Amino acid sequence: MAVSVDEAVSTGPVRDRTPAARRFGGRGRSVLEIALLTVLAVVMLFPVLWMIETSIKENRDVYAIPAKFFDFTVTLDHFKDVFVASGGGRSTLSVAFLNSVVVAGVSTVLATVLGVPAAWAYSRFSVKAKKDQLFFILSTRFMPPVVVVIPIFLMYRQVGLIDTKLGLILIYAAFNVPFTIWMMKGFVDEVPAEYEDAAMLDGYTRLQAFWKFTLPLLVPGIAATAVFALIFSWNEFVFAIFLTSSDTVRTAPPAIAGLIGGTTVDWGLVAAASVVFALPVLVFAYLVRKHLIAGVTLGAVRR
Amino acid sequence: MAGIEVTALHKRYPDGTVAVEHVDLSIGDGELFVMLGPSGCGKTTTLRAIAGLERQTTGDIRIGDTLVNDLPPAERDIAMVFQFYALYPHLRTRDNLAFPLRAEGLPKPEVEDRVAEAARLMRLGPLLDRRPNRLSGGEQQRVALARALVRRPRAFLMDEPLTNLDAELRADMRTEIKHLQGELGTTMVYVTHDQVEAMSLGHRIAILNKGRVEQIGTPLEVYDRPASLFCAAFIGSPPMNLIEVEVADGKLRSKGGLVLTPPPGLPRDRSLVAGVRPEALEVTEPGAEGSVPARVVSAEWLGDEIIYVVDYGGQRDVRVRMPLTVRFATDAPVGLRHTGGPPVVYDVNTEELVA
Numbered sequence: 001m002a003v004s005v006d007e008a009v010s011t012g013p014v015r016d017r018t019p020a021a022r023r024f025g026g027r028g029r030s031v032l033e034i035a036l037l038t039v040l041a042v043v044m045l046f047p048v049l050w051m052i053e054t055s056i057k058e059n060r061d062v063y064a065i066p067a068k069f070f071d072f073t074v075t076l077d078h079f080k081d082v083f084v085a086s087g088g089g090r091s092t093l094s095v096a097f098l099n100s101v102v103v104a105g106v107s108t109v110l111a112t113v114l115g116v117p118a119a120w121a122y123s124r125f126s127v128k129a130k131k132d133q134l135f136f137i138l139s140t141r142f143m144p145p146v147v148v149v150i151p152i153f154l155m156y157r158q159v160g161l162i163d164t165k166l167g168l169i170l171i172y173a174a175f176n177v178p179f180t181i182w183m184m185k186g187f188v189d190e191v192p193a194e195y196e197d198a199a200m201l202d203g204y205t206r207l208q209a210f211w212k213f214t215l216p217l218l219v220p221g222i223a224a225t226a227v228f229a230l231i232f233s234w235n236e237f238v239f240a241i242f243l244t245s246s247d248t249v250r251t252a253p254p255a256i257a258g259l260i261g262g263t264t265v266d267w268g269l270v271a272a273a274s275v276v277f278a279l280p281v282l283v284f285a286y287l288v289r290k291h292l293i294a295g296v297t298l299g300a301v302r303r
Numbered sequence: 304m305a306g307i308e309v310t311a312l313h314k315r316y317p318d319g320t321v322a323v324e325h326v327d328l329s330i331g332d333g334e335l336f337v338m339l340g341p342s343g344c345g346k347t348t349t350l351r352a353i354a355g356l357e358r359q360t361t362g363d364i365r366i367g368d369t370l371v372n373d374l375p376p377a378e379r380d381i382a383m384v385f386q387f388y389a390l391y392p393h394l395r396t397r398d399n400l401a402f403p404l405r406a407e408g409l410p411k412p413e414v415e416d417r418v419a420e421a422a423r424l425m426r427l428g429p430l431l432d433r434r435p436n437r438l439s440g441g442e443q444q445r446v447a448l449a450r451a452l453v454r455r456p457r458a459f460l461m462d463e464p465l466t467n468l469d470a471e472l473r474a475d476m477r478t479e480i481k482h483l484q485g486e487l488g489t490t491m492v493y494v495t496h497d498q499v500e501a502m503s504l505g506h507r508i509a510i511l512n513k514g515r516v517e518q519i520g521t522p523l524e525v526y527d528r529p530a531s532l533f534c535a536a537f538i539g540s541p542p543m544n545l546i547e548v549e550v551a552d553g554k555l556r557s558k559g560g561l562v563l564t565p566p567p568g569l570p571r572d573r574s575l576v577a578g579v580r581p582e583a584l585e586v587t588e589p590g591a592e593g594s595v596p597a598r599v600v601s602a603e604w605l606g607d608e609i610i611y612v613v614d615y616g617g618q619r620d621v622r623v624r625m626p627l628t629v630r631f632a633t634d635a636p637v638g639l640r641h642t643g644g645p646p647v648v649y650d651v652n653t654e655e656l657v658a
Contacts, residue, residue: 126316194389197356202403203377213391 115180559616
């Protein structure tokens with residue numbers, strides 16, 4: 001009854017005006033939003049766009065003044081140069097890419113294999129000074145890599161890890177384990193411990209219970225965490241340039257940086273190498289984008 | 304089936320928290336035993352120690368004649384139902400039920416028989432092919448109960464199994480659990496913080512507080528003679544009124560002049576508190592015989608009765624249970640008198656029952 005009274009009272013114009021005003025406010029805001037986002041997108045994406053353009057321009061177009069935005073001949077020669085050496089055979093850049101794949105992949109796997117069970121243990125068990133331990137683990141990430149690169153360099157020289165892929169793998173894993181523990185702990189906290197309790201009552205050991213019941217539920221979290229770890233290892237520059245020197249060991253970031261210098265810089269090659277370097281991470285992040293969002297909102301933020 | 308003996312249980316976590324200070328329990332074969340207490344009182348830790356999910360720091364646990372201290376949960380021959388049901392999310396109801404049996408390695412036909420029997424007992428027929436995320440909370444809890452049943456364990460352990468259900472469903476499930484336990488005659492240890500649940504389910508109730516047992520008794524014993532001030536305040540809704548009294552002229556007298564019949568054998572030289580149930584008091588017209596002047600602070604209309612909250616002579620918020628026929632307005636001057644037998648009396652300092 002009350003509803004019909006309300007409807008009788010509210011007259012046509014009144015009812016029209018409110019939504020109209022709201023619609024106008026909505027449109028005004030969205031126009032502003034779109035304009036700002038466009039500006040932001042242009043600022044953010046222009047270097048990427050320029051990199052892609054440069055990678056498919058011929059050398060004379062790369063150096064053309066005024067710069068050519070649209071009117072240039074497309075060539076894939078630079079991409080060929082990335083993979084094939086000038087005299088035939090593999091280029092040093094392609095070796096660097098392969099090194100990057102190995103180093104980033106293995107270090108991520110290592111960090112995940114070590115970090116996930118640790119996160120589970122921190123989540124499930126009552127550990128002495130748990131908070132202090134977790135804080136200590138996090139504290140290893142407080143300083144930027146460049147702070148520790150010299151002591152690491154000296155230590156590596158002593159044990160013969162300088163200029164080895166293993167050296168890079170270990171240092172990247174060491175940087176990713178704390179991150180993995182912290183992010184995965186959030187995910188493990190979300191999975192009720194009762195699944196494991198129930199499985200233990202059903203005849204499984206604690207580890208089996210974790211393996212069979214908790215781990216499958218953690219897969220999205222592990223995917224998100226591993227992608228973040230992978231991106232870190234893939235993009236890492238400081239350790240790579242300090243700790244490696246030979247072409248057979250060097251990863252892509254220092255290898256690409258090494259192209260710049262000398263009297264002439266082959267910007268086309270630099271750009272093409274950068275495009276190739278950026279692609280895998282983009283594709284990978286796109287494939288697991290749902291998990292990434294879950295990782296950001298669920299795993300890391302809560303607790 | 305078997306009884307459960309817990310002797311001098313003590314649990315201290317590595318971080319120094321003491322979850323269970325000292326607990327002795329003797330649970331009979333076929334008994335529905337309820338552990339009741341506020342959160343953090345150690346009831347769940349005790350249950351998990353019985354289940355083998357926590358290792359006690361010291362103390363012994365026997366299930367039947369077996370000392371189970373060092374046995375893993377699976378070898379204790381018990382089943383547990385959890386607050387969050389803990390159904391395996393990737394399995395259909397049927398497989399959830401069959402899971403513990405398959406883990407035991409029973410032959411296939413027997414697994415099917417037992418699943419069918421449990422499904423019949425808990426009326427799960429139409430739910431057998433659904434996964435947990437397609438079940439309501441009540442349905443999930445019935446599946447969880449059925450999963451405990453199929454094992455035919457020596458004892459059931461229930462960890463607040465009804466806490467996540469809404470009130471109506473909770474009452475239904477309570478009846479169902481009680482009925483089931485009676486029918487199967489299996490020992491059941493039931494943990495809850497809900498005193499109504501404890502009263503309605505338990506053959507006996509253990510009230511725990513701060514890692515210690517405060518009282519063990521039948522629901523009636525616990526209600527009529529709470530063993531400590533803590534139990535007195537915990538059992539009953541609304542709770543017992545705790546009124547400071549002193550002994551004078553062979554009577555118990557409170558500050559505002561309210562007179563209570565003293566129980567026999569009262570010590571004289573201690574400060575005492577009388578525990579008076581709301582139904583042992585009466586709100587009367589002001590000046591009625593044997594009443595003290597009081598004032599109605601509020602009235603809670605519960606449909607079948609009214610709970611009056613009254614103040615009198617410095618004593619605040621005394622709760623009185625009255626039939627609907629007796630009505631007083633808020634702030635009205637009224638009389639208050641004691642109608643029941645001698646109240647229980649506690650020592651203020653030791654917080655223990657003295658008479």
